[in-house]
Amino acid sequence: MKKFLKNVFIIISIFVLTLSLAVIWDPFRVFRVYKEYYNENYIESNRENICYNLFIKNKEKTKINSIIIGSSRSKAFKTENWKNIIESRSLDKNKKNRYFHFDGSGLGLYRANKLIHYLDKEVDSIKNIILVVDTDFFNEIEAPKGHLFIQPTAISNESSFSFYKSFFLASIDPSFLISNLIFSITKKHYGFMKDHIIKSDYFSISNNETGDNYYGYDQEISIDSVGFYKKLDERNVFYTRTTDTIVSPTLIKEEQKKIIGDIKSVLENNKTNIRVIVSPLYNQKYFNKEDLRYLREVFGTKNVHDFSGKNVFTNNIQNYYERSHFKPYIATKILEKTYGPL
Amino acid sequence: MLFNSLEFLLFLPIVFILYWFLFNKNLKWQNALILSASYIFYGWWSYKFLLLLLLSTCLDYFYGFAVAQTNRKKSKVFVTLSVINNLGILGVFKYYNFFATEFKHVFSLIGIETNPVLLQVALPIGISFYTFHGMSYVFDIYRGRQKPVKNIIDYAVFVSFFPLLVAGPIERANHLLPQVQQKRVFNYNQALQGCRLILWGMFKKVVIADGLAGIVNDTFSNYSSYDSMALLIGALSFSIQIYGDFSGYSDIALGTSKLFGFELLSNFRFPYFSRNSAEFWRRWHISLSSWFKDYLYIPLGGSKHGKLMAVRNTMIIFIVSGFWHGAKWNFIIWGFIHACGFLPLLLLNRNRLHVSTVVAHDEKYPTLKELSQIIVTFMFVTFAWIFFRANTLYEAGEYIKLLNPFYNTNNTIDTTLKNTLLFLLYSIPLLLGDWYLRRDERVLRVPKNRVIRYLIYFILAYLCVAMMNDKSTFIYFQF
Numbered sequence: 001m002k003k004f005l006k007n008v009f010i011i012i013s014i015f016v017l018t019l020s021l022a023v024i025w026d027p028f029r030v031f032r033v034y035k036e037y038y039n040e041n042y043i044e045s046n047r048e049n050i051c052y053n054l055f056i057k058n059k060e061k062t063k064i065n066s067i068i069i070g071s072s073r074s075k076a077f078k079t080e081n082w083k084n085i086i087e088s089r090s091l092d093k094n095k096k097n098r099y100f101h102f103d104g105s106g107l108g109l110y111r112a113n114k115l116i117h118y119l120d121k122e123v124d125s126i127k128n129i130i131l132v133v134d135t136d137f138f139n140e141i142e143a144p145k146g147h148l149f150i151q152p153t154a155i156s157n158e159s160s161f162s163f164y165k166s167f168f169l170a171s172i173d174p175s176f177l178i179s180n181l182i183f184s185i186t187k188k189h190y191g192f193m194k195d196h197i198i199k200s201d202y203f204s205i206s207n208n209e210t211g212d213n214y215y216g217y218d219q220e221i222s223i224d225s226v227g228f229y230k231k232l233d234e235r236n237v238f239y240t241r242t243t244d245t246i247v248s249p250t251l252i253k254e255e256q257k258k259i260i261g262d263i264k265s266v267l268e269n270n271k272t273n274i275r276v277i278v279s280p281l282y283n284q285k286y287f288n289k290e291d292l293r294y295l296r297e298v299f300g301t302k303n304v305h306d307f308s309g310k311n312v313f314t315n316n317i318q319n320y321y322e323r324s325h326f327k328p329y330i331a332t333k334i335l336e337k338t339y340g341p342l
Numbered sequence: 343m344l345f346n347s348l349e350f351l352l353f354l355p356i357v358f359i360l361y362w363f364l365f366n367k368n369l370k371w372q373n374a375l376i377l378s379a380s381y382i383f384y385g386w387w388s389y390k391f392l393l394l395l396l397l398s399t400c401l402d403y404f405y406g407f408a409v410a411q412t413n414r415k416k417s418k419v420f421v422t423l424s425v426i427n428n429l430g431i432l433g434v435f436k437y438y439n440f441f442a443t444e445f446k447h448v449f450s451l452i453g454i455e456t457n458p459v460l461l462q463v464a465l466p467i468g469i470s471f472y473t474f475h476g477m478s479y480v481f482d483i484y485r486g487r488q489k490p491v492k493n494i495i496d497y498a499v500f501v502s503f504f505p506l507l508v509a510g511p512i513e514r515a516n517h518l519l520p521q522v523q524q525k526r527v528f529n530y531n532q533a534l535q536g537c538r539l540i541l542w543g544m545f546k547k548v549v550i551a552d553g554l555a556g557i558v559n560d561t562f563s564n565y566s567s568y569d570s571m572a573l574l575i576g577a578l579s580f581s582i583q584i585y586g587d588f589s590g591y592s593d594i595a596l597g598t599s600k601l602f603g604f605e606l607l608s609n610f611r612f613p614y615f616s617r618n619s620a621e622f623w624r625r626w627h628i629s630l631s632s633w634f635k636d637y638l639y640i641p642l643g644g645s646k647h648g649k650l651m652a653v654r655n656t657m658i659i660f661i662v663s664g665f666w667h668g669a670k671w672n673f674i675i676w677g678f679i680h681a682c683g684f685l686p687l688l689l690l691n692r693n694r695l696h697v698s699t700v701v702a703h704d705e706k707y708p709t710l711k712e713l714s715q716i717i718v719t720f721m722f723v724t725f726a727w728i729f730f731r732a733n734t735l736y737e738a739g740e741y742i743k744l745l746n747p748f749y750n751t752n753n754t755i756d757t758t759l760k761n762t763l764l765f766l767l768y769s770i771p772l773l774l775g776d777w778y779l780r781r782d783e784r785v786l787r788v789p790k791n792r793v794i795r796y797l798i799y800f801i802l803a804y805l806c807v808a809m810m811n812d813k814s815t816f817i818y819f820q821f
Contacts, residue, residue, distance in 0.1 A: 001362060001528050008537065011796070015803055172808045 022171035027180070028147060030167045038206045038213075042183070042198050044148060046167075047072065048104030048111070051211045052152040055100060055122075058209055062098040064123055069115060070132030071107045073279050073324065076331035077130060079210040085335050086128065091273070097127060101211035105148040108140025111155075113259045116266050118155040126270040130335075134279040134308070135287060138251035141259065146170075217321045229318065238282070238317045245310075247286045252294050264298050274299055275338050278306040280313035280330065282323045305338045343386035345594045346548050346810060353383065358601055362528055369525050373499050376602065380504035384468070387508075391466040394431065395502060401427050402476035403497045406490040409483045417484055424480040428473040435465055440669030468508035470666060474633060475501045479515040481637055488515045496522045503604070505595040509588070509816055511609040511629035518606070526603030536600030538786040541799060543593025544806045546772060551586035552811055553768045554579045557761045562731055565740065570747040572758040575765050577745075580731045581724045582769040585614060587817045588627070596784070612780045614723075614773065615701045615708075617715035619683035620693040622723060630666070634659045649689065656688060657681045672729045672738060679726040700780045 023031050027043050029050070037050045058064060066086075068077050079099035086092045102119075104111055112131065119126055143149075143156065147170035153160045170176060179193040189199045198204075202216030221228050232238060252260070267274055276299055278287045286309035295304045307313055319330050343349050357379045365371040385392045405424040409417040433441075442458035449456045479500070482488035491497040499522045506513060561568060561576025568576070592609035599606045613625035623631050639659045645652035657678075664677020687693040701716065702708045708716065725742075732738035744750045779787055789795050 001530075004528075004530050004533050011799065015800065018800075019804070019807065169808065169810070172804070174805065174808055 019168075019172060022168060025171065027171050027176075028167050031164070036206075036208070038204045040203055042200075042203065043180070044105075044196060044198055046105065046148050046150065047213070048102070048107065048115075048155070049152050050206070051100075051102045051104070052155065054206075054208055054211050055102060058100070059122060062100075062209065064098045064100045065125060066097045066099045066128035067119060067126065068099075068101045068103070068130045068132065069107070069112055070103055070130075070279075071134070071137065072103060072105055073134060073281075073326065074101070074103045074107075074130075074132035075213050075215070076326050076328045077101070077132060077277075077335065078212050078328055078331070079207075080212070081328070081332045082128075082130065082335060085339050089339055091339070099128075099210055101213070103211075103213075104151070106136065106140075106144070108137045108144075109256060109259050110140045110142055111144075111149075111151055112137075113263050114151060114155050114157075116263050120266045120270065126267065126272045129267065129272050129274045131274060131276045132279055133276060134281055135248040135251060135285060138256050138291070141255045215321060215325070221321075225318075232322060237322050238320070239323070241282070241284055245286065246284065248288045248291075248308075250288050250290050252288075252291045257294070260295075260298055274303050276304040277334060277338060278304075278308050280307040280311065280319075280326055280334070282314065282317070282320050282326075284308075284310045284314050305334070307334055343383045344815060345591065345598075346544065346552075349386065353379075354598065354601075361602060366528075369523075370493075370495070372526070373493075373495050373522060376503060377495055377499050380499070380502040380507055383504040384502065384507055387467055388464070394435075394466055394469075395472060398428065398431060398473060398476055399498050399501045400494075402480055402501070403491070403494050405480045406483050406497070409480055410490045421480055421484045424477060428477045432469060432473055434461070435463065435469055437669045471510050471512055472501050472507060474512050474630075475515075478512070478633065478637060482515050488519070491519060491523070493523075503599070505598040505604075506606060509591050509595070510627075511592060511595065511607045512633050513607060513629070518604070521604050528603065532600045532603065532605075535785060536597040538788065539593045539597030539600065541597075541802050541806070542775070542786055543590040543595075543597060545802045546586040546590030546593065547816065548590075548806045548811070549802075549809050550768050550772045551583045551590060551817075552809065554583040554586070554765070557764055558583050558731070561761070562733075562737075562741070565737070565744060567752060567754070568744075569752040569754045569758060570745050570750045572752075572754050572761055573741060573745050573750075575758065575761045577724050577728050577731075577741075578769075579761070579765050580727050581614070581720070582765070582772060584727065584730075584817055585610075586768075586772055591816045608783055611783045612700055612776050614720055615716055615776070615780060616719050617696050617701060617712060618687055618692070618719055619680065619722065620687045621696045622719055623680070623684065624697070630663065634663055638662060645688075652688060653685055656685060660684065667730070671735050672732060675735065675738075676726050676729040679729065683722055683726075703781060 026032060028045050029037055029041070030046065033053055037045065037053070055064065066079075066082070068074055068079065068082065070077075079101050083092075083097065083099050086097065087095055102115060104115075107115075116126070116129075143151070143158070147166045150156070150163055150166050151158075153163045156163075175192070176196045179196040183189065183193055183197050189197060193199075198216070200216035200220065202219040204216050205214040206212070207214075217228070276295055278292070287306050292304065292306055313319060313326070313330050313334070320326050343353060357375065361372055361375055365375050381392055381395075384395060402424055405420045405427075408420040409424075412420065439460050442460055446456050446458055479488065479497075483490055491500070496519065500513065500515060500519050503513075503518070503522075557579045558576060561572060561579070565573055565576070589610040596606050596608075607629050609627060609629050611625040611628065613622050616622035616625055639655050642655045642658060643651050644655060660677040660681035661674055662677070664673040664675070664680075667673040667676070684693065687695075701712050728741055729735070729738045732741055744752075781787070789798065
């Protein structure tokens with residue numbers, strides 16, 4: 001018996017120790033707090049967790065009260081531009097607002113609600129919010145699975161164990177390890193790596209005070225814009241869009257309405273100035289009119305702005321990094337339209 | 343509780359330590375511990391259905407005594423009562439809705455509209471297994487093969503021993519009960535074999551079966567949009583998935599039992615190396631096939647009364663075996679197809695070929711003839727699995743129609759290529775592993791070189807941890 005237990009103990013210990021190297025390596029930067037999350041990081045990280053850590057670091061110092069919330073598509077909205085627009089329109093006369101960008105990979109309705117409840121507890125008051133939505137946003141009515149989408153436990157109120165387990169398992173995932181190993185050796189990006197390694201010659205840059213994130217693509221485009229789009233063209237990233245009018249089906253149903261009502265009550269308590277922005281997506285699919293009417297009924301007509309479908313923002317492919325994410329200058333124009341003329 | 347869950351990884355060492363360190367001197371306490379652990383294991387899924395397990399256990403324990411202590415005529419009554427009770431439990435939870443719907447259908451054909459009440463109740467996990475344990479116990483007492491057990495805890499351990507409670511192997515009283523009643527002594531080699539079986543079983547389930555689940559689920563859900571080759575790969579993947587899943591479960595069950603000093607019946611003997619349908623059924627889900635043989639085929643007369651009776655009885659056990667898997671026509675047709683594969687062998691007196699040894703037992707490789715027999719058998723089994731996996735008979739029929747490349751006009755070459763690669767990636771290690779181990783399913787042969795051996799353990803354990811999905815259940819839990 002002793003021999004058996006000793007052997008089992010030795011084998012399991014070696015095994016556990018080896019696996020725990022993943023925690024030390026910490027490729028997704030979650031097991032420790034980091035000063036810098038984006039320096040030389042080519043691994044796809046959980047954006048919401050990074051935003052959460054930056055938020056924790058800054059919330060006392062800066063008294064954050066104005067927040068941009070959305071998926072990675074919301075990254076185009078920069079707090080600095082928002083601040084300028086609000087101040088220029090005398091919406092913040094004392095210039096006391098402090099801005100923060102809180103986005104998450106594919107963040108949808110369920111997680112946005114959790115996040116708003118969390119912010120409600122954490123900040124003195126939520127004065128301004130921009131909620132960047134699209135047709136995908138309203139599909140999320142429960143917590144999605146996967147390390148890129150799991151919310152920090154302080155926001156989700158779920159167990160820390162599942163949170164860290166999710167990252168641990170992602171760190172030892174064979175395809176992740178193989179992708180990393182090959183990328184580290186060859187420095188070349190192959191198709192099978194696309195779920196794990198960011199395909200860009202430049203790293204993202206983060207503003208660690210506001211949470212704003214700048215894609216490495218910006219640098220690539222500024223150096224060789226033609227080459228950048230030629231590469232995308234070769235990979236058929238910008239597929240030919242139909243000339244027909246496509247309208248999204250009704251997305252806001254009973255479950256969604258319940259969550260939206262929940263969000264509304266928190267924002268009402270805070271007397272928050274909200275802007276709901278329906279993103280201009282490359283697919284040019286129109287946001288459903290019924291859904292738009294509902295959102296306007298809940299949040300007020302002047303606070304809900306739809307930029308979906310065929311329009312000046314979606315026509316030009318150069319307004320996009322790829323088929324999913326539009327550029328910051330588009331977001332700035334949208335903000336100007338949203339807050340009205342000077 | 344699932345074998346492939348973190349809870350089980352904690353549960354198993356705790357029970358093991360209590361069993362060998364705290365209660366090792368007292369057999370009664372050891373059995374009480376196993377029984378408690380088994381009830382916790384089962385109650386983890388649903389504590390409410392523990393009552394059903396308890397009821398089934400108590401009734402068969404009582405019938406066992408009643409059968410032994412009464413005359414032949416009366417004992418027959420108690421055997422019948424046991425059958426009614428066990429099949430009644432199965433009938434209510436597993437088959438009631440099926441019959442109610444089918445009766446409604448039949449009545450509507452003759453113009454009578456009925457509206458039967460359907461039960462909205464989950465199928466208790468393991469119900470088909472523990473009811474069969476109970477019945478075999480009472481049958482064996484009736485036939486004089488087994489004496490009734492005095493201690494109800496011993497009997498309850500036989501029915502609900504946690505490694506086999508939810509998906510078998512279906513044990514026999516005269517095999518497991520003596521082990522329950524005998525003092526167990528820790529055996530290093532047995533425990534080591536147990537650990538190896540658990541690891542290999544986990545690998546088959548977590549890596550191979552769950553790895554192929556994505557292809558299978560996608561192909562069977564969207565079969566109408568895939569080309570013939572993708573459908574073929576989907577069907578082949580299911581063959582490997584269900585084998586990895588179920589034999590993986592059985593290996594973990596056998597391995598876990600060894601850790602506690604028990605030897606369970608084998609459930610699989612490398613079925614995909616079978617050279618004909620009859621051999622396949624001697625190698626696939628052996629504990630169920632032999633149960634039906636002993637308690638249904640032989641009482642029906644077996645092959646004693648001529649070929650015609652043998653054909654009738656064979657057809658019955660295959661169809662009942664299909665129906666045992668679930669209350670769906672798909673399973674009945676699945677059983678029927680296997681009967682059709684088996685009967686020609688029976689009629690030609692070729693069903694007893696390859697009884698004793700696995701293919702190429704003393705050779706490294708099979709002959710070309712053997713290889714072609716293996717491939718033909720495997721393809722036949724795969725064809726039958728389509729009915730097993732499809733949601734409805736209609737879907738199975740459509741799936742088979744679309745397997746014909748002249749009929750199917752879809753072109754999904756990218757998915758087909760990707761799925762083919764994944765299929766090869768997952769199935770080759772399993773088949774190679776099985777080929778290496780094929781001479782004895784109970785003793786996992788390991789390389790003599792310690793470094794290579796530990797490296798294999800390490801890789802298997804790493805893949806199991808890395809790919810573990812504790813939401814994935816075993817396919818046979820639904821039966």
